[in-house]
Amino acid sequence: MIRRIFGRLAWHAVTATVVVLGFAVSAAAQGMITGTVVDAKGQPVVGAKITIEQTDGVSRKFETKTDKKGEFIQIGLQSSSFKVTAESKEGAATANTRVSQRGPSNVKLVIGGGAGNDPTIAAKTAELRKAFDDGVALSREGKYDESVESFNKALALNPKCQDCFYNIGFAYAQKKDYPKAEENYKKALEVKPDYAEAYNGLANIYNAQRKFDLAAEASAKASQLSAAAPGALQGGNADALYNEGVILWNGGKIADAKAKFQAAIAANPNHAESHYQLGMALVNEGKLKEAGEEFNAYLKMAPEGPNAATAKALVAQLPK
Numbered sequence: 001m002i003r004r005i006f007g008r009l010a011w012h013a014v015t016a017t018v019v020v021l022g023f024a025v026s027a028a029a030q031g032m033i034t035g036t037v038v039d040a041k042g043q044p045v046v047g048a049k050i051t052i053e054q055t056d057g058v059s060r061k062f063e064t065k066t067d068k069k070g071e072f073i074q075i076g077l078q079s080s081s082f083k084v085t086a087e088s089k090e091g092a093a094t095a096n097t098r099v100s101q102r103g104p105s106n107v108k109l110v111i112g113g114g115a116g117n118d119p120t121i122a123a124k125t126a127e128l129r130k131a132f133d134d135g136v137a138l139s140r141e142g143k144y145d146e147s148v149e150s151f152n153k154a155l156a157l158n159p160k161c162q163d164c165f166y167n168i169g170f171a172y173a174q175k176k177d178y179p180k181a182e183e184n185y186k187k188a189l190e191v192k193p194d195y196a197e198a199y200n201g202l203a204n205i206y207n208a209q210r211k212f213d214l215a216a217e218a219s220a221k222a223s224q225l226s227a228a229a230p231g232a233l234q235g236g237n238a239d240a241l242y243n244e245g246v247i248l249w250n251g252g253k254i255a256d257a258k259a260k261f262q263a264a265i266a267a268n269p270n271h272a273e274s275h276y277q278l279g280m281a282l283v284n285e286g287k288l289k290e291a292g293e294e295f296n297a298y299l300k301m302a303p304e305g306p307n308a309a310t311a312k313a314l315v316a317q318l319p320k
Contacts, residue, residue: 031099032075035107037066037086044070045111048088055081055096073104086111096129128157135167144171162191162198169201178205196225196240203247212251219244238268245277254284272301276311283314292318 033052037045050072052062066072066086077099085094086109093109135150148171151164158164169184182205188198199222206215223240245260258281264274279294295311295318302308 031077031079032073032104033077033082033084033097033099033107034073034104035071035084035086035109037070037072037088037093037109037111039090040110040112044068045086045088045090046070048072048086048111050074051085051087052077053083053085054078055083084109124157128154128161131157132161132164135164139167139171139174142174144175147171160191162188162195165191166195166198166201169198173201173205173208176208178209181205194225196222199225200240200243203243207247207250210250212247215247216244216251219247238264238271238274241267242271242274242277245274249277249281254281257281258285270301272298272305273307275301276305276307279311279314283318288318289320292320 035050037048037050039045045066046068048066048070050064050066052064052074054060054077062074062077064072064074079098079100081096081098082105083094083096084107085092088111090112093111095107095109097105097107099105131150131153135147135154138144138147138150148168151161151168151171155161155164165184165188169181169188172178172181172184182202185198185201185205188195192198199218203215203219203222206212206218219240223237223244241260241264245257245264248254248257248260258278261274261278261281264271265278268274275294276298279291279298282288282291282294292315295315298305298311299308299315305311
């Protein structure tokens with residue numbers, strides 16, 4: 001995910017973890033980084049060495065090269081922060097990005113642009129990066145007021161930082177200040193209209209306020225954008241479909257919710273929470289044997305999952 005500031009300079013944002021209606025991404029899902037390397041004139045750099053290093057959690061390193069179009073791809077990555085470095089005879093460029101299971105993380109690196117040698121730009125970039133990273137760290141610690149302050153410092157340096165607006169929205173959502181959360185998610189969408197995570201954020205706060213029609217609309221938009229993303233991952237689409245199903249369920253539209261859970265399973269058969277919710281929908285329809293099969297599927301995939309105790313209790317009572 002690339003962000004441009006100060007004209008020529010590129011930097012990347014690490015977003016705070018999003019709580020999306022209580023689901024967990026399937027362990028089978030994998031993320032990817034795709035990217036392009038160009039020179040100062042915008043021409044592709046062929047054969048550049050690409051090094052991708054995980055920067056949080058377990059340290060892992062991957063290496064690849066750019067093709068004839070200056071493009072590269074690395075699959076099989078877990079959700080984490082990564083540093084991406086491109087090297088060629090013209091020089092080197094580095095960027096930071098965050099991989100999630102919703103779709104590829106895209107980066108663009110410019111070699112030989114000269115921005116890295118400009119001390120003024122370098123200082124502003126360092127200040128911006130620190131303010132943003134501080135905001136992420138504070139959010140993860142549950143210090144949401146301090147987190148908002150840090151992201152606002154970053155916005156003072158780059159008013160078009162959509163990830164800053166998004167993370168401010170997330171912080172306010174955790175504080176249950178839904179009007180301010182909505183305001184900032186919408187500001188993120190003004191900067192980046194195809195920002196699927198911002199629509200997911202809106203879906204969450206609308207759902208929490210029982211504004212189920214608005215929640216369903218926002219979730220559907222997030223699903224549409226996730227599915228349309230180049231190289232969109234199977235698991236990410238299942239997550240979006242599951243979210244839609246939860247919102248429809250909360251709105252009392254059980255049949256429509258069931259269809260979404262079925263679609264999520266079709267997109268990713270290992271999406272445990274969709275099996276559990278489909279089981280609940282089948283119980284609601286009186287299809288108890290079929291419901292038991294879904295609960296058993298859930299328990300096989302997530303024996304220690306958040307709904308495991310309920311699923312075990314239901315299986316014990318349902319016909320075999």
